[in-house]
Amino acid sequence: xxYQAYTLxxxxxxxxxxxxxxxxxxxxxxxxxxxxPFKANNYVVNELIDWGNLSNDPIYHLTFPQKExxxxxxxxxxxxxxxxNLSAPELKSIVDNIRYDLNxxxxxxxxxxxxxxxxxxxGMQHQYNETILFFPRSSQTCHAYCTFCFRWPQxxxxxxxxFAAQETSLLVEYLQQHPEVTDVLFTGGDPLVMSAxxxxxxxxxxxxADLPNLQTIRxxxxxxxxxxxxxxxDKDSDDLLRLFEKVVNSGVQLAFMAHFNHSNELKTxxxxxxxxxxxxxxxxxxxQSPIMNHINNSADEWAEMWKRQVNLGCIPYYMFVARDTGxxxxxxxTLEDAWKVYREAYSKVSGLARTVRGPIMSANPGKVQVLxxxxxxxxxxxxxxxxxxxxxxxxxxxxxxxxxxxxIWLNDLKPIDGKSKFFFE
Ligand SMILES: *Cc1c(COP(=O)(O)O)cnc(C)c1O
Ligand code: SF4
Numbered sequence: 492x493x494y495q496a497y498t499l500x501x502x503x504x505x506x507x508x509x510x511x512x513x514x515x516x517x518x519x520x521x522x523x524x525x526x527x528p529f530k531a532n533n534y535v536v537n538e539l540i541d542w543g544n545l546s547n548d549p550i551y552h553l554t555f556p557q558k559e560x561x562x563x564x565x566x567x568x569x570x571x572x573x574x575x576n577l578s579a580p581e582l583k584s585i586v587d588n589i590r591y592d593l594n595x596x597x598x599x600x601x602x603x604x605x606x607x608x609x610x611x612x613x614g615m616q617h618q619y620n621e622t623i624l625f626f627p628r629s630s631q632t633c634h635a636y637c638t639f640c641f642r643w644p645q646x647x648x649x650x651x652x653x654f655a656a657q658e659t660s661l662l663v664e665y666l667q668q669h670p671e672v673t674d675v676l677f678t679g680g681d682p683l684v685m686s687a688x689x690x691x692x693x694x695x696x697x698x699x700a701d702l703p704n705l706q707t708i709r710x711x712x713x714x715x716x717x718x719x720x721x722x723x724x725d726k727d728s729d730d731l732l733r734l735f736e737k738v739v740n741s742g743v744q745l746a747f748m749a750h751f752n753h754s755n756e757l758k759t760x761x762x763x764x765x766x767x768x769x770x771x772x773x774x775x776x777x778x779q780s781p782i783m784n785h786i787n788n789s790a791d792e793w794a795e796m797w798k799r800q801v802n803l804g805c806i807p808y809y810m811f812v813a814r815d816t817g818x819x820x821x822x823x824x825t826l827e828d829a830w831k832v833y834r835e836a837y838s839k840v841s842g843l844a845r846t847v848r849g850p851i852m853s854a855n856p857g858k859v860q861v862l863x864x865x866x867x868x869x870x871x872x873x874x875x876x877x878x879x880x881x882x883x884x885x886x887x888x889x890x891x892x893x894x895x896x897x898x899i900w901l902n903d904l905k906p907i908d909g910k911s912k913f914f915f916e
Contacts, residue, residue, distance in 0.1 A: 492533070492534065492720050492724060492761075493533075494532060494533070494534075494634070494718060494720070494725075495532060495533040496530055496531070496532050496635075497530065497531045497532060497533075497536060498524075498529060498530050498531075499520075499521060499524045499525070499529055502520065502529075502531070503517070505536060507536060507540075507542045508520075510542075511542045511543075511545055512545075515558075516558075518570075519556065519557060519558035519566075520555060520556050521573065522556075522558075522561075522566055522569045522570050522573065523556035523557065523558065523560050523561050523566070523569075524556045525569050525573070525582070525586055526561060526565070526569060526586055526589050526590060526593075527556055527560060527561075527638055527817060527818060528636035528637075528638070528640060529554075529555070529556050529636060529638070530554075530633070530635050530636040531554045531555065531635050531636075532634055532635050532717065532718065534717070534718055534719070534720065534761075535550060535554055535635045535717060538759050538761075539716075539755055539756060539759075540554075541755075549752065549753040549755060549785070549786045549787060550753060550755055550756065552638070552785045552786055553637055553638060553639075553752055553753070553786055554635050554636065554637065554638065555638070556638055557638070557821070559821055560638060560817075560818035560821045561589070561818070562820075565589045565592070568585055568589065569585065569586070569589070572585050593816060593817050593818075594815060594816045594817075603616045603617055603618040604616060604617075605617040605623070605665055605669075607661060607664055607665050607668070610661065612661055612662070612665060614626045614627070614628060614658055615662065615665070617669075617672070618857075618879075618881065619857075619879045619880075619881075619883075620671045620672070620883060621671065621672060621673045621674055622672065622673070622674040622675075622676055622709075623662075623665070623666075623669075623672050623674070623675055623676065624676050624678050625658075625662055625675055625676065625677050625678065625693075626678055626679060626680070627658065627677060627679070627682060627685065627693050628658060629685050629689055630677070630679035630680045630681060630682040630683075630684055630685050631679055631680040632679070632680045632681070632684050633679065633680055633681040633684060633713060633717065634681065634684060634713070634714055634717035634718035634721070635713075635717040635718075637713075637752070638817075638818060639781070639783060639813060639814075639817060639818055639819075639821075639822050640817065658693070659692070659693050659696040659697070660696065662675070662696075662697070663696055663697065663700045663702070666697075666700075666702050666704070666705060667700070667701075667702065670703075670704045671704070672704065672705075673704055673705065673706040673707060674705075674706065674707045674708075674709055674746075675697065675705065675707075675708050675709070676709040676710075676711060676748070677693070677708065677709065677710045677711065678711040679711070681711075681712050681713055681714055681717075682710050682711070682712060683710065683712045683714040683721055683731075684714075686727055687727040687728075687730035687731040687733075687734055688727065688730070690731070690734060691730075691734050694708065694734065694738060697743075698737070698738065698741045698743065705743060706743065706744060707743065707744040707745070707746050708738055708743055708744070708745055708746070709745075709746040709747075709748050710745070710746070710747055710748065711748040711750070712747060712748070712749060712750065713749070713750040713751075715747075715749050715751070715756075715762060715765055715766065715769075715776075716749075716750065716751050716752070716756035716757075716762070719759070719761045719762045719764070719765035720761060720765075721765070722764075722765040722768050722769055723761055723764050723765050723768065728768075732768055732769070732771075732772050735769065735772035735773070735774050736772040736773065738774075739772060739773035739774060740773075744775065745772070745773070745774040745775070746774070746775050746776075746777060747769065747774055747775065747776040747777065748777055748778075748779060748808070749776050749777065749778050749779070749805065750778075750779060750780060751778050751779075751780055751796065751800070752780045752781070752783070752786055752787055753786060753787050753792065753796065754792060754795045754796045754799050757796065757799045757800065757803065758799075762803075763803065766803050766804065766805065770804050775806065776804070776805040776806065777805065777806045777807070777808035778796075778800050778805050778806065778807050778808055779808045779809035779810070779811065780796075780809075780810065780811065781810075781811040781812060781813040781814070781822075782810055782811070782812065782813065782824050782829050782832060782833075782849070782850060783813050783822040783824065784821065784822050784823060784824050785821065785822065786822070788824050788828070788832065789832065790831075790832045790835035790836040790839070791836075792836075793810065793832060793833070793836035794835075794836040794839040794840050797836065797840050797844035797847060798840055798841075798844060800844070801840075801841065801843050801844045806846050807844050807845075807846055807847035808846065808847060808848070809847065809848055809849060809851055810829075810833055810847055810848070810849025810850050810851065811849065811850065811851050811852070811853060812824070812826065812829055812850045812851065812852045812861075812899070812900065813899075814853070814900075815899075815900040815902070819899070823899045824899070825896060825897060825898060825899055826850065826852075826861050826873065826898045826899060826900075826903075826904075827861075827864055827873075827896055827898070829849075829850035829861065830850055830861045830862075830863050830864065832850075833849045833850050833861075834863070848860060848878060849861075851878060852900060852901050854900070854901045855901075856877075856880060856881050856885070856901075856915045856916075857877045857878075857879045857880035857881055857882075857885060857886075857915070858877065858878045858879040858880075859875055859876070859877055859878075859901055860875065860876050860877075860878050861873065861874075861875055862874040862875060862876050862889060864894060870894070871894035872891045872892065872893065872894050872907055873891065873892040873893070873894060873895075873898075873904060874889055874890075874891060875889070875890055875891070875892060875904075876888065876889045876890070877915075880915070881915075882915070885914075885915055890913070890914065891906070891907045892904035892905060892906060892907065892913075893905045893906070893907055
């Protein structure tokens with residue numbers, strides 16, 4: 492299968508869009524797509540979306556912009572700007588203002604930039620001791636875009652192998668100076684939009700350097716759900732699999748952090764083949780997703796996802812709370828509801844699927860799990876715990892917050908006992 496992308500430039504050429512969407516829905520894609528990232532492809536359109544039942548279709552809502560993803564005010568601003576045929580810079584300035592309102596750098600993503608001597612390593616992020624995030628310059632895009640994602644400021648491709656070499660040598664040097672780091676997590680965008688050859692330019696130096704503490708190379712990817720052909724029939728699929736094998740044979744573990752949002756992404760024949768081929772290299776696939784309204788806000792759906800993942804030989808890893816950015820209001824599930832969904836789904840699956848942890852807010856101070864809502868002396872409270880923290884001493888220590896049925900993120904929570912700050916603030 493040959494990859495074909497659909498963006499604002501050509502989505503009107505899709506027969507499904509012509510025949511299944513109303514003029515207002517088509518217009519909404521154009522308006523919202525100017526603010527939130529929009530890219531689909533032929534696999535997503537033809538094999539994952541059920542065009543006969545769009546109002547309930549999770550993958551449609553995951554990839555195609557919807558009117559309600561912007562506030563009424565923002566929507567009107569863009570609609571008016573488009574109608575008035577503003578110049579590109581004028582439109583851009585309106586769009587940028589709206590994006591700025593949507594909190595693009597949520598959770599301190601722009602902090603935790605490691606330094607080497609005087610050099611800021613801007614393509615890396617080191618928040619937790621053991622694991623460094625590495626954003627290769629050539630992987631700042633994806634096979635399709637999720638409407639809930641706000642990594643769009645990064646979505647510009649720079650196609651240059653020299654960068655790879657430069658970036659990787661800085662990473663190697665940093666790892667030599669930081670023996671506490673055991674895991675390098677390649678992320679993006681999606682690192683697997685890179686050719687096998689380019690990915691190898693990044694990975695070989697890690698394998699060839701003397702890094703006794705490096706245990707695992709992780710790859711954060713949504714290629715399995717958005718383009719499983721990446722591992723099956725792209726022209727360098729076999730080279731890619733050989734690269735995975737090479738990592739495993741070198742004694743470094745290769746861990747896929749695979750991003751799946753709905754069981755519909757786990758049902759195609761080509762996905763099954765892709766997973767088999769990856770697992771045959773010795774790589775291990777772990778799975779993660781946020782819980783989101785309109786997509787997967789149901790215990791049955793999560794139980795189905797985890798079961799199916801275990802069937803396919805994958806290991807359920809994280810259920811996240813949707814970040815406080817972009818179209819968060821559209822996707823938001825309250826912390827209490829997220830916990831209820833997690834608990835009910837967790838209680839319905841085999842212990843082999845209970846490797847999953849959630850619901851977790853990946854927030855500025857750390858990853859905070861909602862353990863649940865307790866009632867003490869007729870008063871409800873949230874019970875929470877860090878599974879990762881800026882300060883490792885915070886990890887594993889349960890703590891409380893005032894009950895707030897509307898809370899959707901950590902900053903909606905307040906400590907109990909009249910204290911004004913949490914211990915980590
Ligand atoms: C989630 C995350 C990691 C990885 O954490 P694990 O719990 O080891 O999977 C690393 N760095 C950052 C900044 C993260 O958000
Ligand atoms: S695949 Fe990941 S990085 Fe790409 S759009 Fe989706 S959430 Fe964002």
